[in-house]
Amino acid sequence: MSGSTAPLIDVQDLRVHFRLPGQGWFGRGKLSVRAVDGVSIAIRRGQTVGLVGESGCGKSTTGRAILRLAPITGGRVSLDGTDLAGLSSDAMRRARRRMQIVFQDPFASLNPRHTVEQIVSEPLRVHDLRRPAERLGRVRELLELVGLPASSLGRYPHEFSGGQRQRIGIARAIATEPDFIVLDEPVSALDVSIQAQILRLLLDLQMQFGLTYLFIAHDLAVVGQMSDEVCVMYLGRIVERASREALYSSPQHPYTQALLSAVPYPDPVIEATRRRVILTGEVPSPVAPPPGCHFHTRCPIALDRCRVEVPALREVSDGRFAACHLAGSVLGAPAEAR
Amino acid sequence: MTSLRDSAPTNSAGKDARGPASASGRSSFGTGETVLDVRDLRVVFETRRGRARAVDGVTFALRAGETLGLVGESGCGKTVTALSLLRSVPDPGRIDGGSITFDGLDLMRISEGQMARLRGSRLALIPQDPLTALNPVMTAGAHLTEVLGVHLGLTGAAAITRATDLMDRVGIPEPRKRLDSYPHQLSGGMRQRVMIALAIACNPHVLIADEPTTALDATVQAQILELLDELKRETGMALLLITHNLGIVAGHCDRVAVMYCGRVVETAPVGEIFAHPHHRYTAGLLACVPRLDRQEKGVFFTIPGTPPELTALPPGCAFASRCEAATDQCRLDRPDLQGTGGTGAHFMACWHPAGVGEATAARAASTRARG
Numbered sequence A: 001m002s003g004s005t006a007p008l009i010d011v012q013d014l015r016v017h018f019r020l021p022g023q024g025w026f027g028r029g030k031l032s033v034r035a036v037d038g039v040s041i042a043i044r045r046g047q048t049v050g051l052v053g054e055s056g057c058g059k060s061t062t063g064r065a066i067l068r069l070a071p072i073t074g075g076r077v078s079l080d081g082t083d084l085a086g087l088s089s090d091a092m093r094r095a096r097r098r099m100q101i102v103f104q105d106p107f108a109s110l111n112p113r114h115t116v117e118q119i120v121s122e123p124l125r126v127h128d129l130r131r132p133a134e135r136l137g138r139v140r141e142l143l144e145l146v147g148l149p150a151s152s153l154g155r156y157p158h159e160f161s162g163g164q165r166q167r168i169g170i171a172r173a174i175a176t177e178p179d180f181i182v183l184d185e186p187v188s189a190l191d192v193s194i195q196a197q198i199l200r201l202l203l204d205l206q207m208q209f210g211l212t213y214l215f216i217a218h219d220l221a222v223v224g225q226m227s228d229e230v231c232v233m234y235l236g237r238i239v240e241r242a243s244r245e246a247l248y249s250s251p252q253h254p255y256t257q258a259l260l261s262a263v264p265y266p267d268p269v270i271e272a273t274r275r276r277v278i279l280t281g282e283v284p285s286p287v288a289p290p291p292g293c294h295f296h297t298r299c300p301i302a303l304d305r306c307r308v309e310v311p312a313l314r315e316v317s318d319g320r321f322a323a324c325h326l327a328g329s330v331l332g333a334p335a336e337a338r
Numbered sequence B: 001m002t003s004l005r006d007s008a009p010t011n012s013a014g015k016d017a018r019g020p021a022s023a024s025g026r027s028s029f030g031t032g033e034t035v036l037d038v039r040d041l042r043v044v045f046e047t048r049r050g051r052a053r054a055v056d057g058v059t060f061a062l063r064a065g066e067t068l069g070l071v072g073e074s075g076c077g078k079t080v081t082a083l084s085l086l087r088s089v090p091d092p093g094r095i096d097g098g099s100i101t102f103d104g105l106d107l108m109r110i111s112e113g114q115m116a117r118l119r120g121s122r123l124a125l126i127p128q129d130p131l132t133a134l135n136p137v138m139t140a141g142a143h144l145t146e147v148l149g150v151h152l153g154l155t156g157a158a159a160i161t162r163a164t165d166l167m168d169r170v171g172i173p174e175p176r177k178r179l180d181s182y183p184h185q186l187s188g189g190m191r192q193r194v195m196i197a198l199a200i201a202c203n204p205h206v207l208i209a210d211e212p213t214t215a216l217d218a219t220v221q222a223q224i225l226e227l228l229d230e231l232k233r234e235t236g237m238a239l240l241l242i243t244h245n246l247g248i249v250a251g252h253c254d255r256v257a258v259m260y261c262g263r264v265v266e267t268a269p270v271g272e273i274f275a276h277p278h279h280r281y282t283a284g285l286l287a288c289v290p291r292l293d294r295q296e297k298g299v300f301f302t303i304p305g306t307p308p309e310l311t312a313l314p315p316g317c318a319f320a321s322r323c324e325a326a327t328d329q330c331r332l333d334r335p336d337l338q339g340t341g342g343t344g345a346h347f348m349a350c351w352h353p354a355g356v357g358e359a360t361a362a363r364a365a366s367t368r369a370r371g
Helices: A059-066 A089-097 A116-126 A132-145 A162-174 A192-209 A220-226 A244-249 A254-262 A268-273 A304-308 B002-006 B014-018 B078-085 B112-118 B140-152 B156-169 B188-200 B218-235 B246-252 B270-275 B280-288 B328-332 B358-364
Strands: A009-019 A032-043 A048-052 A074-079 A099-102 A180-184 A212-217 A229-234 A237-243 A314-317 A320-322 B034-047 B050-063 B067-071 B093-102 B123-126 B206-210 B238-243 B255-260 B263-269
Touching: A009 A059, A032 A048, A032 A059, A032 A074, A032 A212, A032 A237, A048 A059, A048 A220, A059 A099, A059 A180, A059 A212, A089 A099, A099 A162, A116 A132, A116 A162, A132 A162, A162 A192, A192 A220, A192 B280, A212 A220, A220 A244, A229 A244, A229 A254, A237 A244, A237 A254, A254 B218, A268 B246, A268 B270, B034 B078, B034 B238, B050 B067, B050 B078, B050 B093, B050 B238, B050 B263, B067 B078, B067 B246, B078 B093, B078 B206, B078 B238, B123 B188, B140 B156, B140 B188, B156 B188, B188 B218, B206 B218, B218 B238, B218 B246, B238 B246, B246 B270, B255 B270, B255 B280, B263 B270, B263 B280
Parallel strands: A048 A212, A048 A229, A099 A180, A180 A212, B067 B238, B067 B255, B123 B206, B206 B238
Antiparallel strands: A009 A032, A009 A074, A229 A237, A237 A320, A314 A320, B034 B050, B034 B093, B255 B263
C-alpha cells in the first residue's frame, strides 16, 4: 500500500478522442472530437475533487474514462499506485469492485424491470461478494445506510420519487465497499430541498467509510459544498485547479471568473449591487475548438498571443493552477468588470 | 383572499424599490395598472389514482412593467398555473373554478376563437424546452412569419423585414441569414432566443416565461435573463417568471409567489421575502439553497421528507408533514393567505410563521456533517 500522501486516484494526461462517423474515405481525414484532451487529476484518499464545466466540456467523459467506461486514447489512470492499463482482466475485475459510479438520471440508470433487491444485490453477485444466503441481509443493511425503508425491497424504481431513486443508485454503488466513487451530477435532476438531503447522505457515507469522490457537476455552488479541491473544465481541458477556498475567493482564470459571476445569488441585495461578467456567445463546438487558448473567442481580456499559443496549466501561486497566459499578471487579476 | 388583491402596489418603482442597496439608474416601468388578475384559480387532473388538485385556489395579480416570480419545486403547480392562463391545460386536466381577467377580458368566458387570437399575441409564453417547442421542419424565419401573418397580417417582404428586426433584437448574430436556419442547426441558447423573438413578435402585455433558462448553461442563462430584463424595460410588458431557482428570483423579480402543492403559501416583494420569510416552507427553501458566499464543505440545511401526493393531500397544511413547527392545528386546519402586518404587501398561509430573524437562526442551526 502506498503512503498516506500518495493519491488514491492518479490521472495523468488523460485523452479521450471520439471519431465522428461518415467523414472521408477509408478513415482518412476523419474528424475527431477531443472530448478529453490531456486532463490530470490526483485525488487523495478520503478527499473530494469537484469537476465543473458547462455541457460538452468533457467532465462526464473524464469520469467515465477513469472507470474505463469510455475508451481511453492516451494517458494513464492509477488506482492506489497501480496503472489500470497493465492489469489482467482478472485484476481489472478486482479493481472495478473498488471503483463505482452514481449517475445523474435516477430514472434512466435503474432497470425498470428489476426490484430494488435485484438492483442493489446485482453488484454482490457480479463480484461474488458475500455468500448467496447472506446477500439479502446485506441489501437490507445497505438500504438502511441510504435511508430507505426495508419495505422497498420488492418494489420497482417507478414507485419511488427522484430523491429515493438516487438513494437506490447510491446503495448500489456502495454495495461493493468501494474506495472511490465517481458522482456524475448526482443531484442535478432533483429539487433543491431533496438535493440537500442527498448531498448530506453522500457526505455522511464519505465520513463513515472514508470514501474518495470525484464530484462532477455544472453547479459551482453545489460543488463548493462537497469538494476539497475544484477543477474547472472548458472544451476538454482543465483551465483552473485550486482548493475550494482559493477558487471561490479569488478565481484566476477568466472563464472561472465568468462562471462564478453567472451563478445567481439567492439574495436580492447582493444581486442588485453586484456586477456581472456576462460572456458573449456560447461554448464553441468541440469538433473544431478555437486554436490557441480554447477560451479566447469569449474571453474579455484575450491578447493576440492567446489566439495562437496554447496556455499550459501552470502554478500561478501557492497551490493554484491556471491555464491562462495572463493569470497572475495585472491583466489577469480577478476582474469584476463587464 | 380579497385583501391580497386590494393591497396597494408597494413596488411600483420596479427594481429600484428593492431595498437601500439597489443599484441606481435603472429605468422604472411599473405603472401599477393591473394587466392580469387571477382569483381562486383551480385546476384538477382526473387520474387513475384519483383527483389531483394541481392548482388549488391560486390568487395573484400582475401589474404592467413588473416581474412576478412564481417559485416552487416540481409538481407544485407552477407550470399548470401558467398553462391555465392560456387555457391550454393538457388532458386529463381542466380548469375547475376561479377567474382570470386579462386586459379587462374575462378569459373564462371568451370564445375559443378569441382566446386563440390572444395566445401568442398579447399574452405570450416562452416554454421551458425550446427544442420541443419549435417545429423541426420549419425554419426560424417560417416560425416568425407565421406568427406575424396570423396576428398582425404581415406578409411577404414586410414580414421578413419585421422577422429580421426581431431576430436582431434578441441578439442573434447575422439575423437575416439565421432566418433560414432550422431548429437543429441552432444552439440551445439561440433556440431560446428564437422562442423569445416569437413571444415578443406582437408586443405582448404579459409574457409568461416557464423556466426559460433551465435547459441552458450558466453563462448562457445569464445572457437570456439579461435580455428578458431589457425587453421588459423597453416595452413595459409584465413578466410572469416561473422558476425553481431562487437566485434568479432574487436578481430578476419584483415580487414573488411561493407555491407548494398547488397553493400559494407566501407572496411578498422580493426584498422582503428573502429578508423575512414567514412561511416555514419558504424559510426552509431559502436555507437549502447552496450559496457561493457560504462555501464550507459539509454545512447543510435540509427539509426532511418529500411533498405529499396531490391525490392524497392532507386536510390541513400540505407542508405539515415536513415542518418541525407543525401542530395538530396545522395537520387538521388549512391556513389561508393572510397579511403579515408589515408593509401590507406580504401575505402568507402559515399558523406558526417563522419570526423575524428566525431564518438566520435556522441557518445557524443547520447541522454540520463534518467538523
